[in-house]
Amino acid sequence: MKKQIRFLLTIAVGMSLLGAANASASSFDKVVSNAMHTLSVVKDDPRLLLMTDAPYVVIDGASALPYLGKTQVLTGCTVGRGNLLFFQRPQSHPLRFMLFHKTSGQAVIISRMDGTWSAQSLDMGPEAIVQPAFWERTGDYQAGRDLFTLAAIANVWAKDGPYDFLKSAELHNHICPGLTSGYLMAHYIQSHYPLAKGERYTVLACPVWCKEDAFQVVLDCTPGKRGLVVKPLSPKQLKAVSVPNPAAILLIWNREQKTGRGVALSFNFDRLRAFAPQGTPKAAQVLSALDYLDDPDRFVSAVATFDLDEPLYQRMTQAGSNPYELAGLVRD
Numbered sequence: 001m002k003k004q005i006r007f008l009l010t011i012a013v014g015m016s017l018l019g020a021a022n023a024s025a026s027s028f029d030k031v032v033s034n035a036m037h038t039l040s041v042v043k044d045d046p047r048l049l050l051m052t053d054a055p056y057v058v059i060d061g062a063s064a065l066p067y068l069g070k071t072q073v074l075t076g077c078t079v080g081r082g083n084l085l086f087f088q089r090p091q092s093h094p095l096r097f098m099l100f101h102k103t104s105g106q107a108v109i110i111s112r113m114d115g116t117w118s119a120q121s122l123d124m125g126p127e128a129i130v131q132p133a134f135w136e137r138t139g140d141y142q143a144g145r146d147l148f149t150l151a152a153i154a155n156v157w158a159k160d161g162p163y164d165f166l167k168s169a170e171l172h173n174h175i176c177p178g179l180t181s182g183y184l185m186a187h188y189i190q191s192h193y194p195l196a197k198g199e200r201y202t203v204l205a206c207p208v209w210c211k212e213d214a215f216q217v218v219l220d221c222t223p224g225k226r227g228l229v230v231k232p233l234s235p236k237q238l239k240a241v242s243v244p245n246p247a248a249i250l251l252i253w254n255r256e257q258k259t260g261r262g263v264a265l266s267f268n269f270d271r272l273r274a275f276a277p278q279g280t281p282k283a284a285q286v287l288s289a290l291d292y293l294d295d296p297d298r299f300v301s302a303v304a305t306f307d308l309d310e311p312l313y314q315r316m317t318q319a320g321s322n323p324y325e326l327a328g329l330v331r332d
């Protein structure tokens with residue numbers, strides 16, 4: 001009899017230890033299930049979007065991927081279905097999952113706070129985020145500055161924005177007019193300057209703004225592979241550029257033949273801004289431009305072209321030079 005009691009006690013203690021180890025995981029499952037209930041969706045509902053920084057952040061010294069795996073199983077959201085999106089953040093950033101309903105605009109944001117999970121629900125539809133008052137209340141939400149990230153990307157997804165635009169937003173970790181300009185420029189480059197055999201693009205990011213992150217995603221022009229050379233201009237240098245609205249210089253270079261050409265590109269922000277009334281919050285501004293993402297010629301123009309030889313290509317891409325000066329595109 002004594003033996004039996006000891007055995008039962010052992011099982012009970014064992015079970016409670018197991019319970020403690022799984023408490024965080026099972027309470028997480030519950031929080032996700034509750035969020036789906038709040039949004040009136042069931043697993044595999046195509047109107048559901050899952051957004052998270054889980055691939056990037058570290059939680060309790062370990063990868064956050066197991067929580068992402070659980071959320072995928074519970075929601076049915078996957079990359080292949082186009083309803084699982086990520087946003088890049090530093091590893092020390094809080095872990096967050098947002099469940100967003102495509103047609104109602106309702107969202108539940110789940111955050112890991114001080115070792116526990118907490119969820120907040122809010123209206124993040126287009127009518128809500130266009131109100132300046134919505135953005136005055138961001139301090140009320142745990143998501144803080146992630147709210148801007150989540151609101152703009154989710155609404156672009158809900159309006160069936162192009163997937164490569166959403167991928168650009170994942171790297172940039174938000175959508176803004178600056179990223180939109182880079183997306184339009186990347187597509188302008190692809191349609192007007194398709195590469196011939198042996199050619200490659202080098203984008204001189206000069207001046208620099210949010211657009212550079214779209215070049216990396218759409219064109220695979222990255223700094224590490226020397227496809228994107230980032231050269232900020234001083235205010236004085238910018239003022240001296242003789243072409244209107246300078247945005248970048250595209251170099252098309254044939255490494256074998258050592259020949260190429262350069263194109264100075266201009267971006268007209270006034271045309272982009274004109275779609276939204278003055279005072280429209282940034283997250284809503286980007287929605288007003290969505291219908292024009294397939295029309296880069298409306299905003300981007302090639303304002304000067306020039307021939308490239310090996311010495312000029314090298315000088316343009318190396319440190320210490322102003323490419324506008326080298327191309328003869330500055331005022332005396």
Ligand SMILES: [Zn+2]
Nearest residue numbers: 176178179210
């Ligand atoms: Zn930006």
